[in-house]
Amino acid sequence: MNTVFAIAGVVIKELYRRKDFYVLFVLSALITIAAGSVNFFKDMVMVRYVKDICLLLIWFSTIIIAVITAARQIPAEKESRTIFPLLAKPVSRGQVIAGKFFGCWLAVGIAVLVFYVFFILVTATKGGDWQLMAYAKSIGLLWLMLGMVIAMTLLGSVALSAVSSNATICLVAIIGILFLGEHLNKIALRQDEPVKSITYAIYYVIPHFEIFDVRNLVVNNKPMPSLKACGLAAVYAGAYATMFLYCTWLIFRRQRLNT
Amino acid sequence: MRNISTALMAVFLATLVFTLATAVESEFRNSNTTASDEGAFTKLLGDGRRLFSGQSVEMADVYLHSGFYPSIFDSREPAAAKAIASGKDDDHTHHKHDEQGKCVHEEDHAAHQHDAAGKCVSEASSSGHVDEHEKAMSFMDQTLDPLQGFIRNFRITQHSHLENGEEREVLPWLKLAIELDPQAVETYAVTSYWLRKNLRRVEDARHILREGIRNNPKSFELLFAMGIIYEQDDKNDSKARNIWLAAKRFWEQQSSEAKEASLDYYGKITINLARLESEAGNLPLAIQYFELTKLTSPNSDAIQKQIGEIKSRMTGATNAPAGKLTP
Numbered sequence: 001m002n003t004v005f006a007i008a009g010v011v012i013k014e015l016y017r018r019k020d021f022y023v024l025f026v027l028s029a030l031i032t033i034a035a036g037s038v039n040f041f042k043d044m045v046m047v048r049y050v051k052d053i054c055l056l057l058i059w060f061s062t063i064i065i066a067v068i069t070a071a072r073q074i075p076a077e078k079e080s081r082t083i084f085p086l087l088a089k090p091v092s093r094g095q096v097i098a099g100k101f102f103g104c105w106l107a108v109g110i111a112v113l114v115f116y117v118f119f120i121l122v123t124a125t126k127g128g129d130w131q132l133m134a135y136a137k138s139i140g141l142l143w144l145m146l147g148m149v150i151a152m153t154l155l156g157s158v159a160l161s162a163v164s165s166n167a168t169i170c171l172v173a174i175i176g177i178l179f180l181g182e183h184l185n186k187i188a189l190r191q192d193e194p195v196k197s198i199t200y201a202i203y204y205v206i207p208h209f210e211i212f213d214v215r216n217l218v219v220n221n222k223p224m225p226s227l228k229a230c231g232l233a234a235v236y237a238g239a240y241a242t243m244f245l246y247c248t249w250l251i252f253r254r255q256r257l258n259t
Numbered sequence: 260m261r262n263i264s265t266a267l268m269a270v271f272l273a274t275l276v277f278t279l280a281t282a283v284e285s286e287f288r289n290s291n292t293t294a295s296d297e298g299a300f301t302k303l304l305g306d307g308r309r310l311f312s313g314q315s316v317e318m319a320d321v322y323l324h325s326g327f328y329p330s331i332f333d334s335r336e337p338a339a340a341k342a343i344a345s346g347k348d349d350d351h352t353h354h355k356h357d358e359q360g361k362c363v364h365e366e367d368h369a370a371h372q373h374d375a376a377g378k379c380v381s382e383a384s385s386s387g388h389v390d391e392h393e394k395a396m397s398f399m400d401q402t403l404d405p406l407q408g409f410i411r412n413f414r415i416t417q418h419s420h421l422e423n424g425e426e427r428e429v430l431p432w433l434k435l436a437i438e439l440d441p442q443a444v445e446t447y448a449v450t451s452y453w454l455r456k457n458l459r460r461v462e463d464a465r466h467i468l469r470e471g472i473r474n475n476p477k478s479f480e481l482l483f484a485m486g487i488i489y490e491q492d493d494k495n496d497s498k499a500r501n502i503w504l505a506a507k508r509f510w511e512q513q514s515s516e517a518k519e520a521s522l523d524y525y526g527k528i529t530i531n532l533a534r535l536e537s538e539a540g541n542l543p544l545a546i547q548y549f550e551l552t553k554l555t556s557p558n559s560d561a562i563q564k565q566i567g568e569i570k571s572r573m574t575g576a577t578n579a580p581a582g583k584l585t586p
Binding site for chain 2: 038040041047182187211213214219220222225229233
């Protein structure tokens with residue numbers, strides 16, 4: 001386990017050495033502050049649109065960070081040939097994958113926390129309520145979703161040759177699922193066989209990232225899902241992440257490392 | 260020596276750039292008189308910005324429903340009116356009714372049409388609209404799909420509207436919609452409605468309508484809404500009359516197809532003018548306006564009844580005994 005956390009520690013250090021997080025954070029902050037500083041009708045407290053924009057930027061930025069960070073982990077090790085000394089130590093390929101996953105997940109978790117601190121400050125400045133329990137659940141659900149995203153991207157990084165193609169395919173798949181995933185059953189109902197059955201099968205097979213999207217509840221100050229529902233969501237995310245990581249290991253364990 | 264010449268060159272270039280900038284800027288300003296009036300969206304998107312205006316109004320509608328809103332994949336009536344726009348002409352809830360549902364006259368009562376029994380015509384259509392709206396928003400029915408059932412734990416599942424002043428949250432999107440499409444007359448009317456009726460910000464409502472009239476000088480819809488503000492909030496009947504007369508004139512200048520499509524507005528304008536003249540004692544003029552309303556009204560019997568009442572008032576006034584002569 002120490003080996004896994006040692007590899008994870010290196011990944012976390014890599015996140016704060018690279019510029020991706022800073023660029024996305026500054027961009028999100030600038031857009032949110034610009035939107036929040038617009039005075040539509042003086043003296044009126046309007047906070048929902050700022051929350052909406054800020055949460056959208058947080059989701060967008062953290063997904064980008066998660067995909068980019070996870071996509072380059074194993075290819076970068078292979079390209080710089082640091083994978084050989086790493087595996088020469090008593091480290092198995094499974095531990096490398098687990099370490100990379102936990103490293104990316106923890107690093108992205110830190111990024112999510114920083115983004116949310118900014119979000120809470122902006123909301124409070126605009127006169128919004130302190131819904132700390134709601135924010136905690138929202139952070140937790142986003143982090144769980146990013147775990148699935150990272151596991152899926154790691155699988156892509158061993159299955160596809162180039163970092164860019166893996167990142168692009170993963171981003172298209174994630175955005176597609178976020179927009180369409182929940183509605184695939186409705187789309188299936190309008191199709192003829194065999195498209196109907198195929199669409200239904202896709203609906204049940206894909207990881208439903210959109211489940212974890214509770215932005216609408218946070219923006220509209222609605223009650224958050226119960227702890228039981230959040231727990232079930234955690235099990236759901238854990239199951240998919242494990243499946244993706246297992247598939248990654250299956251491919252990676254016999255993969256030739258010479259590029 | 261070489262360093263000095265490099266520094267001098269840099270100073271020379273900086274001076275040249277500064278001089279050119281001051282010269283070109285004034286020339287540019289003279290040749291583009293409209294550029295400074297354009298908003299950021301016009302500069303960024305050009306005329307393409309209009310495409311996003313409807314989306315912005317829809318966002319306002321989503322906010323009004325506290326996030327409970329059908330997606331493009333949910334079955335909903337495409338023709339179903341947005342709740343955000345449904346109230347803009349409806350002054351019905353803001354005046355009193357007796358036990359039979361008849362209107363009880365109030366000073367700020369915006370005239371609207373009644374049936375022969377004196378009941379508000381808009382009441383039937385209003386309750387019909389509420390039913391229609393509830394039907395349109397019942398897109399999230401019982402599901403047997405276990406995954407869908409699980410997903411609903413993370414969704415808003417109850418239909419509610421913003422209230423207690425929280426309606427202000429829709430305003431940024433409506434303002435954005437106006438910025439995106441300054442020719443969308445309905446957006447100004449909707450924005451002014453929410454500002455005036457729900458948030459009691461009459462001056463802001465007037466400002467929005469003025470902006471709308473400036474961008475759409477022949478809009479009878481906006482002139483009608485402005486007349487309502489003059490009549491109900493300012494109690495300035497003469498200004499309201501002038502504005503409504505202008506609205507009537509612009510309505511009449513339209514093509515016959517456009518008139519057909521906006522007959523209800525003509526009815527609203529003429530019935531308000533009729534009531535104004537009736538209250539001012541200009542009874543023959545009031546009858547004229549009621550006659551015009553009758554042409555467009557689905558309840559011509561009720562209008563005829565009001566004409567009859569005015570005629571009887573006129574006859575009563577003519578037959579009344581003369582008052583005592585004062586020296």
